[in-house]
Amino acid sequence: MKLALIKIIGLTLIGLTTVVVIIGYKYIADLQVQKDKVVEQLQTTQKRLEEMSRSFDDLKNADQIKINKDLQTQVGLVDKTFKDSVGAYENMLEIQTRDDLEKQWAAILADLAKNDYQSAGDKLAKLKTAIEKVKTDLAVVPVPANLPASNTPPSAGFAKQVVNVDGADFVVDIVSADLKNSKLIVDTASDKDCGDNCPVNSLDFYAKRNGAYAGINGPYFCPDTYPSCAGKKNSFDTLLMNKNKTYFNSDNNVYSTNPVAIFSTTSRFIDQGSGWGRDTGVDSVIMGRPLMVYNNSVTFNGNSDPKETNKGNRAFVAGTDSLVYIGVVHNATVAEVAKVIAKMGIRNAINLDSGGSMAMWVNGKYIDGPGRGLPFGVLLVRR
Numbered sequence: 001m002k003l004a005l006i007k008i009i010g011l012t013l014i015g016l017t018t019v020v021v022i023i024g025y026k027y028i029a030d031l032q033v034q035k036d037k038v039v040e041q042l043q044t045t046q047k048r049l050e051e052m053s054r055s056f057d058d059l060k061n062a063d064q065i066k067i068n069k070d071l072q073t074q075v076g077l078v079d080k081t082f083k084d085s086v087g088a089y090e091n092m093l094e095i096q097t098r099d100d101l102e103k104q105w106a107a108i109l110a111d112l113a114k115n116d117y118q119s120a121g122d123k124l125a126k127l128k129t130a131i132e133k134v135k136t137d138l139a140v141v142p143v144p145a146n147l148p149a150s151n152t153p154p155s156a157g158f159a160k161q162v163v164n165v166d167g168a169d170f171v172v173d174i175v176s177a178d179l180k181n182s183k184l185i186v187d188t189a190s191d192k193d194c195g196d197n198c199p200v201n202s203l204d205f206y207a208k209r210n211g212a213y214a215g216i217n218g219p220y221f222c223p224d225t226y227p228s229c230a231g232k233k234n235s236f237d238t239l240l241m242n243k244n245k246t247y248f249n250s251d252n253n254v255y256s257t258n259p260v261a262i263f264s265t266t267s268r269f270i271d272q273g274s275g276w277g278r279d280t281g282v283d284s285v286i287m288g289r290p291l292m293v294y295n296n297s298v299t300f301n302g303n304s305d306p307k308e309t310n311k312g313n314r315a316f317v318a319g320t321d322s323l324v325y326i327g328v329v330h331n332a333t334v335a336e337v338a339k340v341i342a343k344m345g346i347r348n349a350i351n352l353d354s355g356g357s358m359a360m361w362v363n364g365k366y367i368d369g370p371g372r373g374l375p376f377g378v379l380l381v382r383r
Contacts, residue, residue: 261286
């Protein structure tokens with residue numbers, strides 16, 4: 001029985017390799033046409049790897065596993081290579097595909113077809129570096145010669161300005177509003193909690209539906225094009241209260257350590273969501289991460305997450321008393337965004353999603369984006 005199960009696992013590895021080869025040839029032939037099929041195959045492969053993992057759990061005390069260390073090592077290598085491949089694929093979705101990246105991806109698939117997981121892993125490391133360089137290059141916004149340099153946010157309305165921090169110039173798109181005559185609200189595509197295949201809309205749709213004069217994308221969510229988001233497409237798991245006073249993901253954020261921003265006629269930021277009840281007397285509640293600036297002090301100096309440590313165009317929501325700010329800092333890490341916001345004298349700020357989800361809309365047009373479909377939009381409307 002146990003030996004038969006190990007044989008099944010071995011056959012599964014062969015099947016996995018076949019799946020990867022099919023994915024590779026179809027991806028190379030026509031990336032755009034076959035994208036949905038690639039995602040489906042990767043999701044199927046991920047499920048098979050999970051089944052294999054459960055089988056190993058059942059056999060962890062069996063003598064056969066202790067004897068067959070090579071098979072266990074191979075499965076671990078396949079699992080790591082698969083996860084790295086998914087990560088590389090999702091990163092490629094965030095940028096305009098280029099021939100040189102496609103060639104590297106094809107070489108990786110060729111190695112997988114030959115069961116050469118070590119070589120595939122080495123090539124994946126190089127591909128990750130190349131992707132991050134492309135993303136950084138795309139994030140670079142040339143500083144126009146006539147763009148005003150100012151370390152002070154606008155008193156009201158939209159501004160594109162240069163902020164200098166530690167000798168480096170950062171282009172900032174920012175909207176300032178007074179909550180005494182404006183409201184910051186959140187519109188959602190869903191009317192209640194949604195765990196999978198959740199509806200999305202464009203930021204333009206949310207803005208026009210609510211008569212907004214400005215808007216920006218919200219916190220992190222799980223895009224439907226990501227293989228790792230199988231079973232939770234377009235969902236999000238952080239606390240949020242929309243314009244209809246409906247709280248989302250309330251039960252699983254009772255003890256959350258993620259920060260929360262609360263908006264009414266003033267702005268309030270809490271460093272841990274567990275400190276917030278479920279008051280519906282406010283205009284909106286947004287949980288995001290990380291908390292970049294808190295009480296005029298920079299509270300985020302970087303971490304090991306490449307999605308936050310690599311340079312990119314990054315959205316934020318911030319506030320000082322009755323003044324609220326939404327904006328994008330270009331070609332910056334999250335830690336650099338924190339320094340930019342603090343330099344501008346803004347008291348509190350939370351990081352929002354970036355990459356392919358990033359969008360900023362002002363007075364009827366996109367300033368940045370439009371980005372992919374969003375499960376929510378953060379909007380400024382007249383009170």
